[in-house]
């Protein structure tokens with residue numbers, strides 16, 4: 001008789017983990033109040049709820065300014081445009097990320113240059129960043145992936161040495177702190193997503209954080225059709241409408257009320273999970289960098305060794321975890337394999353230089369490819385809002401799958 005739920009056995013967990021997002025009367029009242037008030041849109045920018053959220057979120061992370069907009073993709077495009085990055089420029093991004101990080105430079109007119117990630121954190125490898133710098137390089141976009149943060153000490157030192165801007169992709173890092181400085185407050189800009197799965201969500205939305213008054217003004221202008229935001233200079237920009245409506249902004253204010261408690265719980269249960277799952281054969285944990293001084297995460301990432309799972313890779317393991325009642329995902333395809341960024345398949349400008357130097361199919365990203373194609377298992381955050389039993393069941397599910405890996409479908 002089969003043991004694994006995916007093969008017909010009994011699942012480890014039958015009760016669902018807590019749903020996301022958490023919804024209560026507060027959300028309903030916040031939206032109802034906006035509906036009754038009639039000021040639903042994001043114009044004039046920022047609306048009162050947007051402005052209130054911007055201020056509170058910036059304060060929570062430790063930045064002087066927050067700029068709320070429609071999602072966490074255009075945030076990065078706007079950041080690069082505000083920094084004056086565009087045609088002919090190169091922006092260094094990690095190969096292991098969501099496509100939005102690489103889309104943003106292209107949307108701004110620049111070229112994304114992929115580099116590998118480190119084995120210890122699966123975040124951008126500072127040595128690879130340094131090796132990829134050319135006279136055209138203008139910015140580095142580290143991604144704080146999963147439960148980690150990129151090595152911001154090294155990234156900021158490299159940026160200072162080569163006079164480059166840093167835009168942090170913090171879509172997974174609301175609440176994190178690095179050496180007591182908030183994620184998104186270390187580089188020139190920090191970019192956050194408030195999309196449905198993210199840990200500070202209104203279903204849609206994105207925030208930029210910055211300490212720089214002028215960059216904040218420019219970002220506000222770029223998302224508001226280029227309207228000037230400084231009465232003295234009357235500085236128009238080349239902008240479009242990336243505003244977020246007030247219904248979403250009001251939901252974000254409630255989400256931010258709930259956030260600190262959720263963050264503490266995630267950190268406690270994340271630490272417990274890490275300790276327990278490290279004992280499962282074939283599972284490698286990547287403890288959070290000790291320079292992370294406030295831990296908060298979107299997904300907890302582990303690496304499986306296919307040899308210890310009867311040769312199966314992360315796909316069948318994640319399917320089996322789902323069948324056992326534990327949400328799991330294989331994560332992002334490495335950008336080196338992503339169609340949009342294959343010069344032969346996309347309309348990415350195939351200049352002689354690009355073909356020779358920046359064609360991902362001719363480059364090597366061994367760590368990102370191993371993670372993205374075989375090893376990465378992203379454990380859903382709902383495990384970390386449950387309780388000690390929920391964590392123990394998630395660990396037992398992984399251990400059970402490892403013990404009975406020969407029951408898994410090939411793959």
Ligand SMILES: Cc1ncc(COP(=O)(O)O)c(C=O)c1O
Pocket residue numbers: 071072073074097098100101143169171172192193194195205206
């Ligand atoms: C790493 C990363 N960057 C950027 C984004 C883009 O955010 P959004 O979906 O709000 O555009 C996401 C998630 O969707 C993400 O996971």
